[in-house]
Amino acid sequence: MKPDLKALNSQELTSLMKEFGEPLFRAQQLARWMHKEGVANFADMSNLPSSLHGLLAERYSLAQSVIKRTATSPSDGATKHLLSLNDGDHIEMVFLPAEEHGTLCISTQVGCALGCSFCATAGMGFRRNLSAGEILDQLRLALGEHGQESIRNLVLMGMGEPLLNLSAVVPALGWARELFSIGRRRIAVSTVGIPEGMRRLADSGLGVRLALSLNAPSDELRSRLMPINQKHPIKEVLAGLVEYSRITGERSTIEYVLLGGVNDRSQEAEGMLALTRTIPCKINLIAYNPCPGLPFNQPTKDTIDAFFQILLAGPNTVTVRQSRGADIFGACGQLSARTPC
Numbered sequence: 637m638k639p640d641l642k643a644l645n646s647q648e649l650t651s652l653m654k655e656f657g658e659p660l661f662r663a664q665q666l667a668r669w670m671h672k673e674g675v676a677n678f679a680d681m682s683n684l685p686s687s688l689h690g691l692l693a694e695r696y697s698l699a700q701s702v703i704k705r706t707a708t709s710p711s712d713g714a715t716k717h718l719l720s721l722n723d724g725d726h727i728e729m730v731f732l733p734a735e736e737h738g739t740l741c742i743s744t745q746v747g748c749a750l751g752c753s754f755c756a757t758a759g760m761g762f763r764r765n766l767s768a769g770e771i772l773d774q775l776r777l778a779l780g781e782h783g784q785e786s787i788r789n790l791v792l793m794g795m796g797e798p799l800l801n802l803s804a805v806v807p808a809l810g811w812a813r814e815l816f817s818i819g820r821r822r823i824a825v826s827t828v829g830i831p832e833g834m835r836r837l838a839d840s841g842l843g844v845r846l847a848l849s850l851n852a853p854s855d856e857l858r859s860r861l862m863p864i865n866q867k868h869p870i871k872e873v874l875a876g877l878v879e880y881s882r883i884t885g886e887r888s889t890i891e892y893v894l895l896g897g898v899n900d901r902s903q904e905a906e907g908m909l910a911l912t913r914t915i916p917c918k919i920n921l922i923a924y925n926p927c928p929g930l931p932f933n934q935p936t937k938d939t940i941d942a943f944f945q946i947l948l949a950g951p952n953t954v955t956v957r958q959s960r961g962a963d964i965f966g967a968c969g970q971l972s973a974r975t976p977c
């Protein structure tokens with residue numbers, strides 16, 4: 637099996653063109669054909685010399701993802717797409733339309749190894765990392781489906797932990813900025829908080845927004861909900877978040893999924909208030925979206941409001957995110973590539 641040319645980053649493509657004795661602008665031409673036009677054959681890259689078509693075809697393949705199934709929420713218009721990858725694996729992405737420009741939520745891994753107890757993706761286990769091409773294919777395919785002007789915001793909040801696949805995520809986001817003109821502030825990477833990954837992402841120079849999925853104010857509770865907390869406890873991940881903001885100059889977000897009767901009481905809200913008082917950030921509260929087979933419930937409206945009111949006493953902006961796509965299992969924490977699409 638030949639390696640996938642779409643997995644290469646900008647520098648690697650440029651080096652390849654050098655090796656083939658081609659002018660360096662060929663790297664940019666190639667990137668446009670692969671990632672923007674989505675051509676499946678080198679011979680279709682009409683502004684490249686046929687000698688280069690031959691050299692590329694000898695050494696590389698062009699992996700193609702396709703949309704296999706689509707479901708649109710009748711209540712809020714969120715659209716979930718099930719994608720089939722070259723090797724037959726599946727991932728999901730969700731398009732959230734808006735009056736002007738919408739948001740695309742994409743995946744970075746097939747499944748996930750981290751086993752958060754409230755997340756449907758965890759039930760798939762970890763199958764593999766996506767390549768840069770497979771991450772970017774989601775954006776290209778979504779633009780093809782929903783219109784070339786339809787997406788202005790890109791969020792890496794679908795299946796997988798982006799910071800455990802940075803060697804593909806960083807080049808993919810580089811291409812997203814360069815080829816699709818997505819502004820860095822319109823890209824958000826969501827993470828459970830992998831300190832080394834936060835540092836690497838900050839050092840990448842992409843300057844994208846970071847969202848830390850915290851979900852509990854104490855290590856005891858967080859470790860029950862998110863096993864990764866045993867390796868990287870709250871103090872460590874918050875320090876990583878602060879460092880990320882310091883390096884990038886960007887205010888980060890802390891996300892808190894409210895699980896009815898589990899982490900939504902006033903004592904947790906007070907704990908969050910104390911924990912975040914000295915950290916400049918935005919706090920995003922998200923009501924849990926039920927998933928078949930998972931033992932959690934949605935919090936009540938009153939509980940959400942009480943939690944919100946307690947956090948308002950702190951210095952940070954607090955919002956309650958309205959989840960969309962829950963009726964098609966396309967909302968936060970519901971992606972599993974198995975649910976009806």
Ligand code: SF4
Nearest residue numbers: 748751752755758796
């Ligand atoms: S919440 Fe994110 S990190 Fe946790 S299991 Fe789900 S996909 Fe993985």
